Amino acid sequence: KxxxxxxxxxxxxxxxxxxxxxxxxxxxxxxxxxxxxxxxxxxxxxxxxxxxxxxxxxxxxxxxxxxxxxxxxxxxxxxxxxxxxxxxxxxxxxxxxxDDGGKFANEPKRSPLLVPINKRPYNAMSPPEILMDHYYTPNAIHFVRNHLPVPKLPEDANSHRVKLDLKDPTNEEKVNRSLNVTVEQLRNDFPRVSYDVTLACAGNRRNEMAQWRQARGLEWRQTAVSNARWTGAPLHLVLKKLFGLDLDKARKLGYRHVQFEGMDGDSITGDFYGASVPVEVALDESRGLLLAYEMNGEAIPADHGYPLRVIVPGAIGARSVKWLCRIALSRQESSSFWLRSDYKTFQPSLYTPTVEDFVRAPAQLYWPVVSAICWPPDGHVIRDGYGADEDEVVQIRGYAFSGAGAGVVRVEVTTDDGNTWQLAQWCNLDDAPDDVDDSLHQPFGQRWAWRLWEATVPAPKPGQSVTIACKAVDDNGNQQPERWSSVWNARGLLGNAWHRVT
Ligand code: MTE
Ligand code: MO
The missing domain is CATH 3.10.120.10 (Cytochrome b5-like heme/steroid binding domain)
Known part of the structure; x- marks a missing residue:
């Protein structure tokens, strides 16, 4: 009481x-x-x-x-x-x-192949071994990260309206100009642009980080990551055409952030899912923000933001707001709990951040460089007797990506805890674009998609084990850290230490 x-x-x-x-x-x-x-x-x-x-x-x-x-x-x-x-x-x-008070009445049917780690709200990893079979992750097994129940979605995608607001730069509560745009208008009145973008939840690999020290959040393994071809209208063109705004003008008017609101809310607390992006990012054509209405050539499925979501390439998944119903220019960041007080990292010495710590820390935008092994699974046992022969080997497969448009230049693999390394090869999957390794596919600074890689190491002798670790290097020469101790943070975000599998 x-x-x-x-x-x-x-x-x-x-x-x-x-x-x-x-x-x-x-x-x-x-x-x-x-x-x-x-x-x-x-x-x-x-x-x-x-x-x-x-x-x-x-x-x-x-x-x-x-x-x-x-x-x-x-x-x-x-x-x-x-x-x-x-x-x-x-x-x-x-x-x-x-009936759960009806809150979860709109949940879609989901593939039994997904690996759920929470049922309500629904959160599921992609199945690691199937994930490595496609360059474009099939929609049905794209990981799902929902903070709230799936909202009631419109049957007719085209008539779905998004509110576009210019807030008063001196008063967050006041809107100076407002208009609506439908998905149909976004389809008809703007160029149709497609980008290959890897989405990854900032909590990816938290379960490994949490083994080093407790970290708060869902214990994702290494596959809160998926890659898709997203199609939609470029955000900067929409704001230019409808409001006559470009970056210069927006800044002069006092705007600092573009806020996005999802249709998913919580009737108990009045919270809604939302996020924002600095205007310098949101209004820069080369950063690739899309108001997306298609995912891998299909209407976006219910779990992934039907009928419209924003895609923020190279960023943590949290910025790519699903079920988009409002876009607002503002002096302030989004007031959403998840932007203001959740997706933030801290120094490893801060075990239990306070409310003030959360408010003060900057919201995480981009990913650092990361790679992980998806096959074999950790603890995998090889067939009896295998490895007796010198030339018997273990095949390894994994992914690598970096943030902010930095590409991955190479992935390296070690079986002796980092004393010696071998170079991984790029996978040539049937569904990958022919020019996947060509700079035309993803120009410099716009390498928003993962690269899938494979390597072969000698099988352990019967009765023995081998621990394989991988790390990636990106366009900036940045590499993954060896240990969890230096990147551990209380919220368990951006897990990118070498990935180890035994
Ligand atoms: N958008 C809304 N409206 N609601 C959400 O819960 N989750 C965010 C982001 N956008 C979320 C959202 C987070 S934290 C991630 S990681 C990605 O969506 C996951 O996208 P996916 O479910 O399509 O894989
Ligand atoms: Mo996330």
């Missing part, structure tokens, strides 16, 4: 939260989070759950579902429900779950 507790010297609010039945380690436990509110990264929002079951909130903010959070929570346990209350809680949950 949330109530003023006058008997306490600090006069603070008393918040009790019962934890979920599904969370075995905290089942049916009541917590007094009064003294935790100030250090909760989401601030006072935790009080929304006061006196209630916390599970539905954790369904929406799935970062909570980690052993780390459970261990923090454990400190605040004050009581357990009686058996009768626990039963009642279970009964209510069962009746709620049947």
């Amino acid at each position: 949330k109530r003023e507790d006058k008997s306490r010297s600090n006069g603070g609010t008393f918040a009790a939260v019962t934890a979920s039945v599904a969370m075995a380690t905290v089942a049916n436990t009541v917590y007094d989070v009064t003294n935790f509110v100030d250090s909760h990264p989401g601030g006072e929002k935790i009080l929304l759950a006061a006196g209630k079951d916390v599970e539905p909130f954790w369904d929406l903010y799935a970062v909570h579902k980690s052993p780390h959070v459970l261990s923090i929570l454990a400190e605040y346990a004050i009581a357990r429900l009686t058996a009768a209350d626990a039963l009642e809680l279970q009964r209510r949950k069962a009746s709620e779950q049947s």
Whole structure:
């Protein structure tokens, strides 16, 4: 129950939260989070759950579902429900779950090949071994990262409207000019442009980073990464034609950011998914921002932003807002929780960033260079007796990409912990464009797509094992760090240490 507790010297609010039945380690436990509110990264929002079951909130903010959070929570346990209350809680949950309050009524059918790591909201990795079979990841197995339920989507894509607002540079609440544009107009009135873009969630490979030290968030392995051909209208042309704005003019008027809003919101908190991009990036033709209406030549599937999403090439996936319903020029960054207080990195010495730390840190925009092995899987056991012969080998396959349009120039592989290295070869997949290795395919500074690579190493002798590691080098000469210790950050983002597979 949330109530003023006058008997306490600090006069603070008393918040009790019962934890979920599904969370075995905290089942049916009541917590007094009064003294935790100030250090909760989401601030006072935790009080929304006061006196209630916390599970539905954790369904929406799935970062909570980690052993780390459970261990923090454990400190605040004050009581357990009686058996009768626990039963009642279970009964209510069962009746709620049947329709989930309708929140998840719009979830699409999904391929059983995806590897889900959270069901509601839905989050799934691409299957690593299938991922390596295509240059263009088939839409059905493109990884999915949803922070909220899939919103109710329009049946007719073409009539879907996006609101375009010029906010008052001195007053975020005020809109000076506003108009609507439909997907049909974007298709008919603007050039149709396609780019190959690899999307990767900033939390990719968090599970490895979290093995070095606990990191907050969903434990993605190495395939919260996929590549697609995205088609749409260039953002800078849309703003030029409809508002007469180019970068110079936008800056002179006091605009610093282009904000994007998704149709997916949370009716409990009033939050919506959104992000923004600095005007210098958003209005620069060479940065390739697209208002995309097609993914690999098809209408964008429900999970990936139908009917319209923005694509921000070279950036962490979080900037490519799906289910786009509003674009606004502003002096401010997007007010979205995920832009302001979530996708941010910190120094390795900061174990538990405060709300202020999150607000102060810059929002992460681009990816650093990264590569990972997708075949064989870690711990893979080779057929009995294999490796006895000198010329028996293990085939390795993986991906590599970098951020901000930097291309990957080479990938290197080691089997002796980095003492010696061998060069990987580029894969020649049937579906890849013929000019995939030609600078015409992805001009310098616009290398937004991954490169798939393969290598061959001697098989371990029977009964022995080998640990293979890879690293990539990009156009800037930047390389992946050897160890997690130097890149570890509390939120578990941008995991790019050498990828190791045994
Ligand atoms: N856009 C909306 N509207 N809602 C979201 O939850 N997730 C973001 C981004 N855009 C998200 C969104 C994040 S964090 C990532 S990594 C990518 O979408 C994932 O894109 P995908 O699901 O198409 O792979
Ligand atoms: Mo993400």
